[in-house]
Amino acid sequence: MIELKELLMGIAENTVNSELPISGLALDSRCVTSGDLFFALPGTQSDGCQYIGDAVQHGAVAILVEKNHGAPRQAVEEATVPVIEIEALAHKVSAISARFYGSPSEDMVLIGITGTNGKTSCAYFISQALEMLSEQSALIGTLGYGHWNKLQATQHTTPDAITVQKILSDLKSNGVRYVAMEVSSHGLHQGRVNACDFDLAVFTNLTHDHLDYHADFEQYKRVKKQLFLRSELKSSIFNLDDPVGSEWCEEIEGNCLGVSRTKDNAEFYCTNALMTALGIKLEIHTPQGVCKINNQNLLGEFNVENLLSTVAVLTQLGFSAPHIETTVSKLKGVPGRLQRVLNELPDSQPTVFVDYAHTPNALENVLRSCRNLIPTQAKLICLFGCGGERDKEKRPLMGGIAEQFADLVVISADNSRSENTLDIVEDIMGGMGDQARVTVIEDRREAIDYAISQANKEDIVLLAGKGAELTQTLSHSEFSFSDYQCALDVLNKRGLH
Incomplete structure (x- = not known):
């Protein structure tokens, strides 16, 4: 616990004389507890000043706002706790928190x-x-x-x-x-x-x-x-x-x-x-x-x-x-970084790797590495997608790289978020010339099953983009999903037949 004047000394433009004890810090009004200092920062989706009332109701004892930000005067005036303006507050949160x-x-x-x-x-x-x-x-x-x-x-x-x-x-x-x-x-x-x-x-x-x-x-x-x-x-x-x-x-x-x-x-x-x-x-x-x-x-x-x-x-x-x-020499690999899916019958199954590659450079590097691990006559199968609400320019670049280095490409959903998966697929395929070697399966679970079904024992299947993630986000809904577990289920099921 620290007094407000000590916490803001040399940070607030004007000296804050309040001896008010601060027991915690919060950026999200929903996470405020009694005795907290709430940072009402403007964000990309909403303005923290809109939640000053909520923060106070949850127990905030003081509020910090950006100076000259144009915070809603009503929210500031109605606050029943001190509201302090600080210039360039967003870049001072770290210093206040460190103190x-x-x-x-x-x-x-x-x-x-x-x-x-x-x-x-x-x-x-x-x-x-x-x-x-x-x-x-x-x-x-x-x-x-x-x-x-x-x-x-x-x-x-x-x-x-x-x-x-x-x-x-x-x-x-x-x-x-x-x-x-x-x-x-x-x-x-x-x-x-x-x-x-x-x-x-x-x-x-x-x-x-x-x-x-x-x-x-x-x-x-x-x-x-x-x-x-x-x-x-x-x-x-x-x-x-x-x-x-x-x-x-x-x-x-x-x-x-x-x-x-x-x-x-x-x-x-x-x-x-x-x-x-x-x-x-x-x-x-x-x-x-x-x-x-x-x-x-x-x-x-x-x-x-x-x-x-x-x-x-x-x-x-x-x-x-x-x-x-x-x-x-003893270091172990990182989960989701060229991580092999270890199944019950590895000697009779294709090699399946899970990797987080979600940029053009990363995808090229991991595909090159996979290519170097297989015989000349073996196939390299790559399954990937691109995240929604993220850099669109890289989508066709990744499509071109997958086409260049893989023998078969399967395009599926990554974390499409609010975007339509098939619109993302269209962007990816805009960078691909030979679309005959491309299969589109929107459902990632079905796509993984298909990709593995196309592989022989000596082949490699690369599941790229999600790595060790344990969820998938589609249409603003997040649900449990693991590339590794899905591939393991497919391999074990396939091994029984």
Whole structure:
């Protein structure tokens, strides 16, 4: 609990003298409890000022609003609790929240990971590796937050500013010292991590995504760059195989380090990489020596980049090359990232993978990896869709990529949300030339059954787009659905016949 004047000292333009005790913070009036401070922020769907009355009824003892926002005067005047105007409030929520929770990240080692693809895998690998190295670690990201093998769900890759600070506070209370956090472009643009004290920052890559939110690719790029311009950073790690990463590593001041699959002038680079159906073998050269990695749990060329970044982070944290080598060789795969569906009769069934690939670059990478795992004469079958109410420009690009790398393409519903699935399918097929190799089955369960039915023992079926998600959203309705479980049911049923 903290007094309102202390919470807002130096943040509110005018000194707030209220000694009113604040016991909690809330962005959603439905989540307000007695003693809370309510942030009435304007949003994309509605204005928080419309819910001031509801917040007060639920127990809010004070309200913060954007200065000069034009908040409904009636709502402000009718409020029976203090209403305080703060300029640029949305970007100060993080600082207010950090103060409320005691600035937890200042006492932790916080590793921020950003980029279009690879954030989840890097966070998962780093957190997992640190635990193997006998350190208390956690992650925050797309899969949830907490211990890497026991995650609690979050609504967003980077949670809202209040939730980020609360999670960090809870983790700190539980003895966690290291946190690997996925930092999304939305999170950066909306100031959700403004008051986080990052020690290391990692850049994976930058490709086409989120252009429904950002005006264009250049704005998307500028927003991502913000993470690496922070004064508190001790080191920044860039993927030099990505043109943006190479550019930033050269121009950004500070301790900037490069990782690369091919460039031996990078601080961390690999040689003798071998990727097969049995795993990944490679040698990663570091300033501390060579790490000979032999990991039988991971697949795919894209994981080479993820392992390079993981090794770079562990090296910067002070771990020795021999310890890193042993640890990274034991890392387990990320749920929903080129995850094989393990069924009751694997020797008589096709190989089925579930993957989260939902951008053009990610889909191409995972299809290339799958192609490298099968004999020349075998088929690669790809099932995917695109999310509704999201970047439409990537739909035809993904259609063209699926057609280029797969022998058979099945297009189905992803999370269509309020959009008509068949309209999304039409957008996807706009980028495809040979539609004879395309089958459209709107119902995803039926589509998975069909895709697997078309595969022989030596073939691979890739179910792309949803990864480890446990729900599907169609026509504003969310219901339980898992690509992995659905495919497992189909394989087990097929094995009985």
